[in-house]
Amino acid sequence: MKAVAKQEVQLKEELGTGADLLIKALVDAKVEKVFGYPGGAVLPIYDAMFRHEFPFEHILFRHEQGTIHAAEGYARVTGKPGVVIATSGPGATNLITGITDAMMDSLPLVIFTGQVGQSVIGTDAFQEADVMGLTTPITKYNYQVQNIADLPRIVNEAFHIATTGRPGPVLIDIPKNISAGATDGEYDNSFEVPGYQPTVNPNPMQIRKLANALSQSKKPVLLAGAGVTIADASDELTAFAEKYQLPVVNTLLGLGSFPGSHPLSLGMGGMHGTYTANMAIYEADLLINIGARFDDRLTGKISSFAPEAKVAHIDIDPAEIGKNITTEIPVVADAKRALLALLNGELNGPDNKEWLEKLEANKKEYPLWYDHSDELISPQWLIEQIHQASKGEAIVATDVGQHQMWAAQFYHFNKPHNWITSGGLGTMGFGLPAAIGAQIGRPDDTVISILGDGGVQMTIQELAVMNDLNLPVKVFIVNNEALGMVRQWQEKFHGERYSSSLLTKNPDFLKIAEGYGIRGIKVDKEKDVPAVLEDIFSYDGPVVVDCRISWKEKVFPMIAPGKGINEMIGVTR
Amino acid sequence: MKRIITCTVQDRGGVLNRITGMFYKRQFNIESITVGVSEIEGLSKMTFVVEISDDQKLEQLTKQLNKQIDVIKVSDITDKAIVARELALVKVNAGNQSRAEIQGIITPFRGTVIDVSKDTLTIQVTGKSDKVDALISLLKPYGIKEISRTGVTALLRGQQSSQQVVEVNSFPV
Numbered sequence: 001m002k003a004v005a006k007q008e009v010q011l012k013e014e015l016g017t018g019a020d021l022l023i024k025a026l027v028d029a030k031v032e033k034v035f036g037y038p039g040g041a042v043l044p045i046y047d048a049m050f051r052h053e054f055p056f057e058h059i060l061f062r063h064e065q066g067t068i069h070a071a072e073g074y075a076r077v078t079g080k081p082g083v084v085i086a087t088s089g090p091g092a093t094n095l096i097t098g099i100t101d102a103m104m105d106s107l108p109l110v111i112f113t114g115q116v117g118q119s120v121i122g123t124d125a126f127q128e129a130d131v132m133g134l135t136t137p138i139t140k141y142n143y144q145v146q147n148i149a150d151l152p153r154i155v156n157e158a159f160h161i162a163t164t165g166r167p168g169p170v171l172i173d174i175p176k177n178i179s180a181g182a183t184d185g186e187y188d189n190s191f192e193v194p195g196y197q198p199t200v201n202p203n204p205m206q207i208r209k210l211a212n213a214l215s216q217s218k219k220p221v222l223l224a225g226a227g228v229t230i231a232d233a234s235d236e237l238t239a240f241a242e243k244y245q246l247p248v249v250n251t252l253l254g255l256g257s258f259p260g261s262h263p264l265s266l267g268m269g270g271m272h273g274t275y276t277a278n279m280a281i282y283e284a285d286l287l288i289n290i291g292a293r294f295d296d297r298l299t300g301k302i303s304s305f306a307p308e309a310k311v312a313h314i315d316i317d318p319a320e321i322g323k324n325i326t327t328e329i330p331v332v333a334d335a336k337r338a339l340l341a342l343l344n345g346e347l348n349g350p351d352n353k354e355w356l357e358k359l360e361a362n363k364k365e366y367p368l369w370y371d372h373s374d375e376l377i378s379p380q381w382l383i384e385q386i387h388q389a390s391k392g393e394a395i396v397a398t399d400v401g402q403h404q405m406w407a408a409q410f411y412h413f414n415k416p417h418n419w420i421t422s423g424g425l426g427t428m429g430f431g432l433p434a435a436i437g438a439q440i441g442r443p444d445d446t447v448i449s450i451l452g453d454g455g456v457q458m459t460i461q462e463l464a465v466m467n468d469l470n471l472p473v474k475v476f477i478v479n480n481e482a483l484g485m486v487r488q489w490q491e492k493f494h495g496e497r498y499s500s501s502l503l504t505k506n507p508d509f510l511k512i513a514e515g516y517g518i519r520g521i522k523v524d525k526e527k528d529v530p531a532v533l534e535d536i537f538s539y540d541g542p543v544v545v546d547c548r549i550s551w552k553e554k555v556f557p558m559i560a561p562g563k564g565i566n567e568m569i570g571v572t573r
Numbered sequence: 574m575k576r577i578i579t580c581t582v583q584d585r586g587g588v589l590n591r592i593t594g595m596f597y598k599r600q601f602n603i604e605s606i607t608v609g610v611s612e613i614e615g616l617s618k619m620t621f622v623v624e625i626s627d628d629q630k631l632e633q634l635t636k637q638l639n640k641q642i643d644v645i646k647v648s649d650i651t652d653k654a655i656v657a658r659e660l661a662l663v664k665v666n667a668g669n670q671s672r673a674e675i676q677g678i679i680t681p682f683r684g685t686v687i688d689v690s691k692d693t694l695t696i697q698v699t700g701k702s703d704k705v706d707a708l709i710s711l712l713k714p715y716g717i718k719e720i721s722r723t724g725v726t727a728l729l730r731g732q733q734s735s736q737q738v739v740e741v742n743s744f745p746v
Binding site: 132133136137140141142144146161193194195196317318319321322323326 | 582583586587590591594595598629632633636637639640641642643644645
């Protein structure tokens, strides 16, 4: 799939209806792709798209959940807002998981839902749902359009709110009589949001405090989260780390914001992070968090998290600072600007040679490890092979669970914007549509979707979109015939009582792929893997690979629930 | 500790829902809330009384309020020089014999009788919450049939405008 050069969009029709205003507003917002699903309450909008001969591409998914996860994947890899259209009632409620996911993981989305006509709102009309009530706690902001003339302003405002500050989903609920109603020909999209002025420039005093703390530190650690990627600050982060020789721990969502193969990288921290990363946090005397939110899967037991460290936290969202971890040096700012301020400031580097030596020794002594499976494929090795075959440059999208952790541990991300995973909400069914959205946003890049056999079945219908658009996404089902992470917890913490976690009657994924017109390959022996990978990475079309792994495989090392970051189990064989 | 927090917000549909929803989601307990128009058209003023366990929770609450798109300004005015008032309507059992007695009780509180029926009096009282509480406890022995309280609303005293209140979204340096 090649990108087509975009020309100046000329609308084909007059702005006769609210829907026409909406089309113009989307064109003005430079929207190129819309992920959607039609229905009764959005018929006027779909009609307007048709009449205007689709001034942006509309991609029809097979379930609204698919549209919104695709928009998330698109937003993650392009940095542009993902745009979604769904109808009222069930169309809107099917978006709820994705909206929450985007809210948790700070993804810019602008979502349009149809609504029943204003005259019947509140009467339990056909396909009516209280979308404003439902989405208020899971959106950065939401609107219900009350007057046709407000549409251009609201759309313009929504894109501004979604994409600035800490990005997030903004929803616009459009009653059918608004989209179908006649305009008075006016188009005014000017807006003011006096209550919303994100702080992007760091307070120089706080930067100086941070610089001083760094100079005095003997055991500094940088913790880099998704905020670094969102701010496009990877180069600045790398320069800062290199300049003062600062070791870097990445959060799950921050993977790729600092090169995973860099000598200063300690890998991922948290529940399934590396021993080196977690012990570095445990022993640090200064922890500088850049754009991460101290999620509980990172921190483990709070009292054991960075107990010796002075904590500095750079975040564009002031409410994240001090929320979970007491913070001595708060810096409210865009990550890039804060890092530039630190880079440009006068600062004596810390004396941390011994510290780096210790961390280096930990890295050598306690690397991530795995054993080869006797018969089936070892999943960690499989991820390494995928990494090699895709030269480490692919965009990787996952669901949540064991496969996600193996991908995070063994696909060493060296570039930002290439890693799409459902971190905060941990959404099964996310990875397949997210990969499709990523491929649509970056048509020239290799996109891989690594999924479990459980999650893939939650949104498997979106294979139809891959076939429809011939998107060359490579789908790997890491198939252990189980809900692997659930099963692992049952084994470790629930006396091996595998309550409803074994999927022994899985469907034949190859036949499903075939049914959708997609190539399917099954592989269950390690010796066959290299040839399969060579084959599929030279094939310019969608593929589903059913990779068989043992159901006994577990993700290690790990921090058991309620334990501290210094109490990892499974660090060594 | 009980805190009085005022909030200037854009008068848009759903704003009250968004803010009270945040209180619920973040596990804050609203003791009372009053909402009304402000001196500027298009802006409303909300006054919350919230029971908060510690400073960290308080900081989190004010930050979460500030984060709301519709919120223009948040001020914790608990420790400032303020005037804080609420209004209560109390319907109390009152036969012929007790009427004069009740009148005697409410006079020092500057309460007024605003409705009389055969067996009841309805009393209006305005003041600080503890004054209202005190009057209600004095009326209890007569048998209270109904109470309706507005919750606290508050303003800074005299010349101070709320601009001078420490902006809670800025950090101590």
